[in-house]
Amino acid sequence: MEGVGELRRWSPGEGLGQAARRYGSSGVPVLPCHHPAIILGPGRLRGLACSCGAAACQAPAEHPVPARWVEEATSDPGRIAAWWRQQPGYNVGLLTGGAFEVLDVPARLGEAALRRCGIRKLAGPVARTGNGRYHFNVTAIGMTNGFVPSQPGAGRSGVFWHGEGGWVIAPPSRHVSGEACRWLQTLDAPLPTAHLVLRELLDARDGLAHDAALGAAAAGERAAGDPAGPSRSLSWPLAR
Numbered sequence: 001m002e003g004v005g006e007l008r009r010w011s012p013g014e015g016l017g018q019a020a021r022r023y024g025s026s027g028v029p030v031l032p033c034h035h036p037a038i039i040l041g042p043g044r045l046r047g048l049a050c051s052c053g054a055a056a057c058q059a060p061a062e063h064p065v066p067a068r069w070v071e072e073a074t075s076d077p078g079r080i081a082a083w084w085r086q087q088p089g090y091n092v093g094l095l096t097g098g099a100f101e102v103l104d105v106p107a108r109l110g111e112a113a114l115r116r117c118g119i120r121k122l123a124g125p126v127a128r129t130g131n132g133r134y135h136f137n138v139t140a141i142g143m144t145n146g147f148v149p150s151q152p153g154a155g156r157s158g159v160f161w162h163g164e165g166g167w168v169i170a171p172p173s174r175h176v177s178g179e180a181c182r183w184l185q186t187l188d189a190p191l192p193t194a195h196l197v198l199r200e201l202l203d204a205r206d207g208l209a210h211d212a213a214l215g216a217a218a219a220g221e222r223a224a225g226d227p228a229g230p231s232r233s234l235s236w237p238l239a240r
């Protein structure tokens with residue numbers, strides 16, 4: 001990494017600071033997050049990486065800037081305005097656990113669930129992130145942050161629950177892929193219960209597994225294992 005530049009004029013439509021203030025005005029605690037930055041490499045080839053500058057960043061352009069971000073997240077308009085005056089390119093993070101929690105779902109499962117939800121009109125606020133995952137906002141039930149547990153030996157499910165004291169990247173934040181996070185249904189849509197969305201996801205997963213089994217049978221071979229795919233058994237916390 002030879003240099004990190006700031007992205008300019010990369011925010012068509014509503015600006016990041018404007019969106020942050022709007023979330024705050026509706027009572028949602030906001031926090032500034034790192035953002036994509038232009039990297040000048042050997043031969044001055046350009047790429048995008050996290051503005052934190054860490055070569056091994058685990059969540060590029062998706063992690064909070066303040067070290068004590070849970071305490072610093074706020075809906076105060078003056079504080080929010082000051083953050084984005086300091087750095088207009090900050091991505092926008094929202095604190096989870098108070099007003100809502102978020103199910104963070106892989107693309108294939110999210111798309112399948114939305115096809116079902118579109119028919120049944122069960123989906124509340126839903127965002128598609130810049131890296132292609134889906135965020136289903138649900139009523140808060142006090143879940144801790146982490147991957148939805150899989151059954152013994154099944155590995156991680158690929159579904160992450162942003163619960164009490166967590167955060168999510170919100171539109172119009174930018175990903176290092178160059179894609180923006182955007183709302184499919186905005187945050188002012190009524191929040192569904194977590195159980196309702198989980199049941200939709202279960203049905204969608206079962207549908208994908210059924211399709212995969214049919215495809216494998218037609219090909220005369222057993223479907224290959226996919227660590228994040230629908231063929232794995234998930235232990236959904238429906239009993240909570």
Ligand SMILES: [Zn+2]
Pocket residue numbers: 034050051052053054057058059060061062063
């Ligand atoms: Zn970073």
